[in-house]
Amino acid sequence: MRRVMSLVVATAIALGVTTLTSAPANAFTPPNIPSLSTATSELNALTVDVERNSGTYDRNLFPHWITISGTCNTRETVLKRDGSSVVTGSDCYPTSGRWTSPYDGATWTLASDIDIDHMVPLAEAWRSGAYAWTTSRRQAFANDLTNAQLWAVTDNVNQAKGDADPALWKPPLTSFWCTYAKAWIDVKYEWSLTVNSAEKSALSSMLGRC
Numbered sequence: 001m002r003r004v005m006s007l008v009v010a011t012a013i014a015l016g017v018t019t020l021t022s023a024p025a026n027a028f029t030p031p032n033i034p035s036l037s038t039a040t041s042e043l044n045a046l047t048v049d050v051e052r053n054s055g056t057y058d059r060n061l062f063p064h065w066i067t068i069s070g071t072c073n074t075r076e077t078v079l080k081r082d083g084s085s086v087v088t089g090s091d092c093y094p095t096s097g098r099w100t101s102p103y104d105g106a107t108w109t110l111a112s113d114i115d116i117d118h119m120v121p122l123a124e125a126w127r128s129g130a131y132a133w134t135t136s137r138r139q140a141f142a143n144d145l146t147n148a149q150l151w152a153v154t155d156n157v158n159q160a161k162g163d164a165d166p167a168l169w170k171p172p173l174t175s176f177w178c179t180y181a182k183a184w185i186d187v188k189y190e191w192s193l194t195v196n197s198a199e200k201s202a203l204s205s206m207l208g209r210c
Contacts, residue, residue, distance in 0.1 A: 051127035123163035181206035
């Protein structure tokens, strides 16, 4: 059995991924994740409303990724921010590095295995009030590096999330639920987006894990 487990670990390392069973201690995270007390106050301040205009959503209404500095766009900026020992080429794309996905605890050594997730998905934002925004405001939201909106995560985990809110999808790593809820709440609060009743209930429950 020990030999079999060694082979499994060796295979995972060869593929550039390892898996953790608890919250990754070495994961870099976005800025301005609120405290539990702040997140609780923000959740209580959010307007509860039904979602609207889902049929008119178009991802192109949220221009991204935009140039942030030099040749670096938003995705590349997050990859550099949230990785360790990241080396980039002249085009700013990482040629090497290490990324630990806080959603599932997996660690990757290829940037192509990492998606940059919008904590509050663009389609969810649209349904929660962004349909009434200007294009420039939607662009700012889609490229928000000031708040805890952009996360470097395992690509297939991000794809599993899709545009679901926490009532419909939560990260596989349950020890991350507290941070996930705090970040989700803060983004909605900072951008004056609404929550639906099931979403608010799920977020309140997730804060109970803090």
